[in-house]
Amino acid sequence: MSNEPSWPDDAPDWLGLAVFVGPLAVYFAVGALVPSVWERVDLNLNVDQSSSVALVCVLARLCLVGAAVVLGLRWVTRCFPFSVTPLAVGIGVVGGAIWIGCCRLNLEARLMTALGLSPDWLGQRDGINPFEFFSGSSELYVFLVARFAILVLAVPIAEELMLRGFLMRYVTDASWESLPLGAVGKIGLIAATGYGVLSHPSEWIAAFIWFTLITLLMMRTKRFWDCVVAHSITNGMLGIYILWAHDWRLW
DSSP, rough: OOOOOOOOOOHHHHHHHHHTTTHHHHHHHHHHHOOOOOOHHHOOHHHOOOHHHHHHHHHHHHHHHHHHHHHHHHHHHHSSSSOOOOHHHHHHHHHHHHHHHHHHHHHHHHHHHHOOOGGGGGGOOOOOOHHHHHSSSHHHHHHHHHHIIIIEEEEEEEHHHIIIIIIIITTSSGGGOOGGGGGOOHHHHHHHHHHHHHHHHHGHHHHHHHHHHHHHHHHHHHHHHHHHHHHHHHHHHHHHHHHTTOOGOOO
């Protein structure tokens, strides 16, 4: 199987951005445009109303990101035919164990404290316990299924499309649409880890190790879908850990 991306020479410039950046842009846009449903006081909603809004927001995010991925899928598979190696599974498991271990040890907060800085500077995720937030079991189960679908499907595909499909190739060559993953240069490799650290400030040590590990996987196998599968497995492990340990700061 050829690792050379097949991209039409006459494709408009916006097509590549729509295919590779669009899904993640939709993911962040929905999160930014929809009011924070967790802030019930600001929304002047009661618990039942706010939980319903939360559920709608999660489902909307899943559906819109999914639609963006599906619309561009034929172009993605044209560049990156579906192929996965067993190494992707192993790296996903190792990556999940590393991320969970770093968070259990609270390495980032400990380092900030050792430097005489407040860990609050790193920021935190919403950290909402869905078992307390949703009063009805049906809403809770729908939320958990949708949230896991986002975690193990939507985010891995959308983030890897932007990162491996666009960013790493774009900073390497202006004609990035036809650039094989194996030809990504040092700046692209640094950009991948840099993105991971900046997008996960409260878990930047785990992010630094994990994104570097997935980039090494990409360099080894030169397969885009290996990165997606490894990402999905790691996120699935995180989701299971969150529910088991009630570590909602990682939610």
